[in-house]
Amino acid sequence: MRLLVASNNAKKTLELERILADAGINGLEVLPLASVPEYPEPxxxxxxxxxxxxIKARAGAAHSGLPTVADDSGLVVEELGGMPGVLSARWSGTHGDDAANNRLLLAQMAHVPDSRRAASFVSVCALVTPDGQEFVTEGRWEGTLLREPAGEGGFGYDPLFQPEGEARSSAQMSPAEKNAVSHRGRALAQLVPHLAQLVR
Structure with missing residues (x-):
């Protein structure tokens, strides 16, 4: 059985493959978007x-005819009423400008005391099958917003996010350490029972 991941991010494909292997699920071939005929980006x-x-999982299932997994994720800051949220990648106005997004967020939070700097990385994963079944899971990674960037790894808001129980930012953690506790990993793991049904 082939399973489409509605992304060309190799890390997402590998993460799902690792979770399936850890769960002992065999018989699912995980494919990136590049493996299916191109279709209009939703x-x-x-x-x-x-x-x-x-939106992404439904488009993938409709155009490829394959069960499709998609995720959407971002940073949620309590002091900002849950923003940047779904606007995380384009918070500063330009999509994917990590440095500008981080600068703007730091400026907006500059005078907020440490006691009110709670933040979470949130990932929601959706599995949609060609026959219309839909499953949605959510993973959260709780932490605190730092006052200045720390670390060179990761991407997005990683240099500003200090996970609960950590002395480091998520940008100072190795990819393996991050994957073991990340919001996306937690959301994907909750999809495992539904994915197992695909190969029964």
């Missing part, structure tokens, strides 16, 4: 992570 105009994950 507009991610949802108001929530779940909305956007479902």
């Amino acid at each position: 507009v991610e105009d949802g108001r929530t992570f779940a909305d956007n994950a479902l």
Whole structure:
């Protein structure tokens, strides 16, 4: 059975493969978007992570005819009412400008005391099958927003996020350490029972 991941991010494909292997699920071939005929990229105009994950997974299942997994994720800051949220990648106005996004967030939080700097990375994963079944899971990684960037690894807001119980930022953790506790890993792991049904 082939399973489409609605992304060309190799790390996401590998992460799902690792989770399936750890769960002892065999018989699922995980494919990136590049493995199926190209189709129009759906507009991610949802108001929530779940909305956007479902938009991507539904498009993948409809165009490829394969069960499709998609995720949407971002940083949620309590002091900002849950923002940047679904706008995380384009918080500063330009999509994917990590440095500008980080600068803006730091400026917005500059005068907020340490006691009110709680933040979470949130990932919502959706599995949509060609026959219309839909499953949605959520993973959260709790932590605190730092006052200046720390670390060179990771991407996005990793240099500003200090996970609960850690003395380091997530940008100072190795990819293996991050994957073991990350929001996306937690969300994907919750999809395992549904993915197991695909090969029964």
